[in-house]
Amino acid sequence: MKRRIALLIATFLIHLAVCSLAFAQEIEEEVEANDVAEESEELDSSSGGLKLGNTARMGIEVGTEFVWDIENKSVGLESNVGIEFYLPLFSAGEYGYRQSNYMQPGVRLVLKDMRFQWLEAYYAKGGNFKADTVNTWMNRPLVLSYGELTADVVWRNFFLQVAGTTNPMEANRASLVSIFDEVMDTDDRWYLKKQYALYSKTRYNKLDLPLLGERLTRDYLGDGEDMGTIKTDYKDDISGQLGIGVEFSKFTALAKAASLFNGRDNDNNAWYFGLDASAYPVEEMSIDFSGLVGVNTDKDTKESPAALGLSVDYKIPLTDKMVLKPFAGVDMSIDYDDTDKRNMEIGFGTYLYFRGEDFMAKHRDVDYDEIIPVGVSVSANVCMSPGDTWTNIVISAFELADRKALIPNLGYFLEVEFARIGKNNMKTAVQAQIEYLIKGIFLPYINVKYYPEMSENKRYFTGDTYLEGKIGVYFTPMQLFSLDLWYSNAVLVEKAKGASGNDTGKGTLGFSCVIRL
Numbered sequence: 244m245k246r247r248i249a250l251l252i253a254t255f256l257i258h259l260a261v262c263s264l265a266f267a268q269e270i271e272e273e274v275e276a277n278d279v280a281e282e283s284e285e286l287d288s289s290s291g292g293l294k295l296g297n298t299a300r301m302g303i304e305v306g307t308e309f310v311w312d313i314e315n316k317s318v319g320l321e322s323n324v325g326i327e328f329y330l331p332l333f334s335a336g337e338y339g340y341r342q343s344n345y346m347q348p349g350v351r352l353v354l355k356d357m358r359f360q361w362l363e364a365y366y367a368k369g370g371n372f373k374a375d376t377v378n379t380w381m382n383r384p385l386v387l388s389y390g391e392l393t394a395d396v397v398w399r400n401f402f403l404q405v406a407g408t409t410n411p412m413e414a415n416r417a418s419l420v421s422i423f424d425e426v427m428d429t430d431d432r433w434y435l436k437k438q439y440a441l442y443s444k445t446r447y448n449k450l451d452l453p454l455l456g457e458r459l460t461r462d463y464l465g466d467g468e469d470m471g472t473i474k475t476d477y478k479d480d481i482s483g484q485l486g487i488g489v490e491f492s493k494f495t496a497l498a499k500a501a502s503l504f505n506g507r508d509n510d511n512n513a514w515y516f517g518l519d520a521s522a523y524p525v526e527e528m529s530i531d532f533s534g535l536v537g538v539n540t541d542k543d544t545k546e547s548p549a550a551l552g553l554s555v556d557y558k559i560p561l562t563d564k565m566v567l568k569p570f571a572g573v574d575m576s577i578d579y580d581d582t583d584k585r586n587m588e589i590g591f592g593t594y595l596y597f598r599g600e601d602f603m604a605k606h607r608d609v610d611y612d613e614i615i616p617v618g619v620s621v622s623a624n625v626c627m628s629p630g631d632t633w634t635n636i637v638i639s640a641f642e643l644a645d646r647k648a649l650i651p652n653l654g655y656f657l658e659v660e661f662a663r664i665g666k667n668n669m670k671t672a673v674q675a676q677i678e679y680l681i682k683g684i685f686l687p688y689i690n691v692k693y694y695p696e697m698s699e700n701k702r703y704f705t706g707d708t709y710l711e712g713k714i715g716v717y718f719t720p721m722q723l724f725s726l727d728l729w730y731s732n733a734v735l736v737e738k739a740k741g742a743s744g745n746d747t748g749k750g751t752l753g754f755s756c757v758i759r760l
Contacts, residue, residue, distance in 0.1 A: 303609075306757035308348050313749035330359040348398040356390030404486035404497065410519050411478030412501045414533040416552030417572035417590035419461040419624040422639040423658060425614040427452045427461070447610050452658060453637075454672035454694050456701030459662045460635050463588040463626040464550070464574040471586035472628060473576040475550040477501070477515055477535070482508075496520040503543055513540040525559040542581055550576035555609055558600070566600050569593040583629055592622030597642065597649060607717070608676065608690075615641050632745045636661040644680040654681040670695055670704070678717075686717040690731075705741025728754040 305375050307322040311646040338357075342349040393407035404410070421427065426448050453459045464471045478556065481501040488497035496518065503513035517535035534551040541547045554572030559566055571591040596602070596618040603613045619640040626633055644654025655677045662670045672695065678688035691711040696705045715729025732750030 245427045272556075275659070290415040293746060299328070301760070302329070303756065303760040305753055305759075308753060308755035310751055310753035312751050328359075329396070332357045332359070339590070342397075345397040345399060348396060350394045351393075351397050351402070353393045353395075355392075400489050400491055402488055402490065404488065404499070406484075407486075407741060409498060410486060410497050410674045411476075412481055412484060412499065412515050412517055412537050413476040413478055414517075414550040414574060414576070415462065415464065415475060416531060416533060416554035417462075417464075417574045417624060419459070419590060419635050419637055420570075420592060420594075420620060420622045421452070421637045421658065422503050422616055422618060422620045422641050423450075423452050423609065425451070426610045444564060447612065449732075450609055450658070450674060451701075453660055454658060454674060454692075455660050455662045455670050458631075458670055458697075458702075458704070459637070459660050460626055461622070461637075463624065464552075464576050464586055471576060471588075471626075472584040473548050473550065473578050473586055474544075475548065475552075475574065475576050477533070477537075480544075481515060494521070495525045503540060511539050511542045513541070513543045514538045527560075529557075530555045546578050546584070547580040548576060549579050564597065564599050565595040567593060567601065568596070585629065587627040588624055589622040589627075590622065592620065595619045598647065604641075606641070606643075606656060609641075617641055633663045633666055634661075636664060644678050644686060654680065654686075684718050684720070687715070688717065689714050692737075704736075707735055709739035710734045710736050723758055723760060725757045725759070727757070728752060752760045 248352055257482045302325075304325045305323075309318070311318045326711060339352040339354045341351055341353075345351075349581045352355070364594040389581075391407075391409050392410050394405045395407075395758045396403040396405065432541050433734040453461065464473070464475045481503060482505045484499055486497045486499035488495065490496075497520075499519070501515045501517075503515070504510075515535055515537050515558065517533070520532045522530040531554045532552070534575055536549045537547055551573040552572065554570065555572035556568055559569075560569040569591075570593065572589070574588045576586050594600075595617070596616055598617045600616065602617055604615050604617055605611060605613045609615060619638075621636075621638050626635070638657070639659070640655065640657040642648050642654050642656075644652055646652065648654060655675070658673070660670075660672045672693060674690070674692040674694070676688055676690040679687050680686050692709075692711040692713075694709060694711075696709060697703065698705065711731065711733040713729055715727060715733035717725060717727045719725050730750060732748065732753050
């Protein structure tokens with residue numbers, strides 16, 4: 244019986260391979276005949292969505308995965324379905340109400356990235372697909388969302404910001420960055436980034452970046468919980484905010500005030516005052532400053548914060564598409580009633596974009612959306628608090644396996660993380676994949692991952708360290724249908740103290756069938 248099943252599977256795969264070769268030959272001839280295709284057509288074909296009208300998009304992904312655990316002889320299937328609907332009302336540009344000039348006082352209302360979004364997730368049960376938590380916020384039904392909203396009264400080069408989302412009460416100018424920043428910040432996308440994210444981390448951030456979880460301090464001065472002793476982000480704590488500013492072609496500034504509670508409840512008169520400024524001394528260069536101070540806040544929040552941040556970046560075009568973008572920043576905070584509570588973060592590094600800073604792509608093994616820049620980044624931050632100083636480093640890279648790659652048809656991604664370099668509790672993690680596209684159909688790949696095992700909440704290490712390898716081939720025998728055949732295994736290279744057991748198993752063998760629109 245086992246031999247018969249194996250023979251049937253082998254026959255099926257050989258048949259698919261023959262069909263794929265024929266299909267690949269047709270595609271190759273068509274590519275040669277249309278090698279000078281319009282840029283817009285190529286972007287449309289890679290968007291992975293079913294176009295509705297000129298702007299709307301519906302995406303559908305249906306797949307079933309088969310896995311055989313060679314160690315314990317278990318086999319099984321898992322089916323999943325995801326449907327998303329994306330209807331932008333405004334593009335990434337700014338829309339709203341503007342007067343032709345503001346020689347006399349007037350109103351300006353700007354709205355950016357407004358859209359309807361809907362999703363539905365399904366799981367297989369009893370042989371049928373069942374809707375998962377329909378019409379709940381876990382599943383997020385049809386929702387109208389926006390990216391930015393500002394309302395100002397403007398006169399000449401001065402403005403009064405009546406309300407807005409673009410200048411929150413925070414000081415954050417230094418951070419450890421990666422090419423995969425948007426992937427790591429999946430949870431923020433729904434409310435803050437709002438590009439295309441309609442699913443939680445079970446659908447996005449498939450690599451579960453950062454690999455070192457919360458141990459990799461990407462933004463030391465943040466929420467005050469393990470991220471510095473003084474909090475520097477109050478946008479979710481304040482009750483209201485007003486600002487007054489100036490704007491010129493090469494300089495803008497906004498002074499702002501916010502109360503911790505509304506007028507009826509702010510019994511201790513707790514206030515925050517801040518200043519945001521940006522300067523553009525030369526083309527492609529930006530200098531940004533943020534500062535804030537809390538007044539009468541100690542009784543309500545147990546701290547009296549003062550913080551400032553300064554950053555600079557500079558875009559250097561190397562070719563028509565390739566852009567180098569070095570950056571540096573510093574953040575400082577202190578409790579002026581208790582000066583032993585103080586922190587500093589210095590961040591620096593560079594991006595190198597291969598296809599321009601605005602080009603975004605996706606990868607089936609990294610993230611579902613077109614939010615990953617094609618390029619390389621190197622970044623470090625130095626975190627300082629009384630009695631402790633440490634450094635983190637991240638190196639990342641991403642390239643699509645297509646004709647426009649630096650080496651045509653060679654794709655890869657890389658994430659290297661070093662946390663608390665030079666300390667006794669230093670940790671390192673690496674994940675890399677290299678793949679090569681053959682005849683536009685076959686995509687053999689090799690994936691390697693080295694990582695210390697973490698607890699379920701990603702805050703603690705178990706003491707075990709693994710080296711995991713995966714080799715496979717991903718191919719598309721027909722349009723919209725893909726098959727992924729792979730083998731993977733993990734080796735325990737370092738055990739927790741006092742632990743025992745086998746260092747490695749026999750691994751798993753599997754394949755998945757996926758249809759994507």
